[in-house]
Amino acid sequence: MHKKRTHPVLLVRPASSCRRRGVLQAGILRLPCALGRGGTSIFKREGDGATPVAKMQLMQMFRRDRRLAQVRSALPGRGIRQDDGWCDAPQHPAYNRPVRLPFAASAEAMRRHDHLYDLVIVLDWNVRQRLRGRGSAIFLHCAKSGYEPTAGCIAIAPRDFIRLQAYLRPGVALEVRR
Numbered sequence: 001m002h003k004k005r006t007h008p009v010l011l012v013r014p015a016s017s018c019r020r021r022g023v024l025q026a027g028i029l030r031l032p033c034a035l036g037r038g039g040t041s042i043f044k045r046e047g048d049g050a051t052p053v054a055k056m057q058l059m060q061m062f063r064r065d066r067r068l069a070q071v072r073s074a075l076p077g078r079g080i081r082q083d084d085g086w087c088d089a090p091q092h093p094a095y096n097r098p099v100r101l102p103f104a105a106s107a108e109a110m111r112r113h114d115h116l117y118d119l120v121i122v123l124d125w126n127v128r129q130r131l132r133g134r135g136s137a138i139f140l141h142c143a144k145s146g147y148e149p150t151a152g153c154i155a156i157a158p159r160d161f162i163r164l165q166a167y168l169r170p171g172v173a174l175e176v177r178r
Helices: 158-167
Strands: 009-014 021-026 029-034 055-063 077-079 084-087 098-100 107-109 119-123 139-142 154-156 173-176
Touching: 021 154, 021 158, 029 158, 154 158
Parallel strands: 009 173, 055 077, 139 154
Antiparallel strands: 009 021, 021 029, 029 154, 055 119, 055 173, 084 098, 084 107, 119 139
16 A cells, blocks of 8 residues: 655744744744734735635745845746736736736736845745635745734745755645634
């Protein structure tokens, strides 16, 4: 009898002291993380600032220039270009998809002036099975100093991507719990 091979799950739980911060667990690692300004939600909606409570596959990785070059991953990915964006307009056909800037509808710039998107892991929240208004651009990305809340993503310290790199591969999921 063959055992079914299971992939690891990155587990995120909100901190007991603050619903906008959490702990990302990967094997024996426990890493602090930032969550959405709206905490976590099982009813995620576009613009609510909440991190969705869900199990999401790691889909692809984007990197700005050669930043965090020491982080290796088997995830498909590429560098972030000057004109890369992510559509967050629920009524547009490209909703929750990468787009080229300038873009006629609302879109988030992927090449930011801060360092939040130096390394971005796209999570499968509302990507493969897209529903208008259920939320877009849910990523694992670099945290602001002090782990300030995100707009709905999960954010970790840049140095923690190095510690987490063994888990950054196809088949791994990130699960946010309440």
